[in-house]
Amino acid sequence: MIEWIKQPWPWFIAGPLIGLTVPALLLMGNKRFGISSALRHICASCLPAKIPYFKYQWTKEIWNLLFVFGIFLGGIIAANFINNPNPIQVNANLVAELKRYGITNYSQLIPVDIFNWQALFHFKGLLFMVFGGFLVGFGTRYAGGCTSGHAITGLSNLQWPSLVATCCFMIGGFIMANFILPFILQL
């Protein structure tokens, strides 16, 4: 059993479990499944309340912060107790492509060749972590949701603006991964 759990979980296990989070949160207390708002609540709780966007009663959204704190704990549990000891298996074409950019380490879920503390002091690392992080943070807030809030909750509730947002997520990702990222990786 534990050996089976340690393996990477297939999509037809993980997807439905993620989908069930939507009714679970609704039934628990009318909460809409979404994660990126937590970024906003953190800002609202930390920043002096001079910015209108952050001036609201963030304490009413404490459940969302606790939810993401749970995700953080889940990450710790999964990484320490049911961790997959084998390198991550990816498509051979991707392996070949990434090798050209010096990415050969598949021991972690993220490429440690790019994402490490030393790299943070170089332009490339800065671009990946800080600029990329800024795009994620700013983009999700401007769009009013991320993959969870728009793609999963919004589409589940048949909201067409969420479909627009989800399509834009995918278009942006396709453009970046196929046309821009190769140049950034060459740096």
Place this chain on the structure above:
Amino acid sequence: MQKNTPDNDFEIRSLDANCINDSELAQPFWYNIKYVITGILFGIVFVKAEITSWFRIQEMFRLQSFHMYGVIGSAVLVGALSVFLIKRFNIKTINGEKILLDQKPFNIGQVIGGLLFGFGWAITGACPGPLFAQIGTGVSVTMYSNYFV
């Protein structure tokens, strides 16, 4: 932390996709523990299904793997079915409150912000959910290596 609720509190919070869900009930703080537990299970799924993996995201955007499409697609199907059943049978929360799902008004931010987030998603390989799980895995990995080396 501010003490007074501004008059337009609801409007400001409703700028967000999921920011206006209030319960009329005053519940003790420890009632919130169920959200921590949900989060823990959710975080484990994220890591075990490798949704937190930069490599998986790259595969997705290069159409090299069905994995992420399967995850998102089946999640939406299960979610949509659940929402349909909740509406159809008027299912209440465990506290007996009516379940409310608001309409999301369209604004241009969903296009511009959506594209920007897509760029960031492909660079960092993380959307905000897996991000928090990644911090979890990362912290433990560094703690572990420090411990053993």
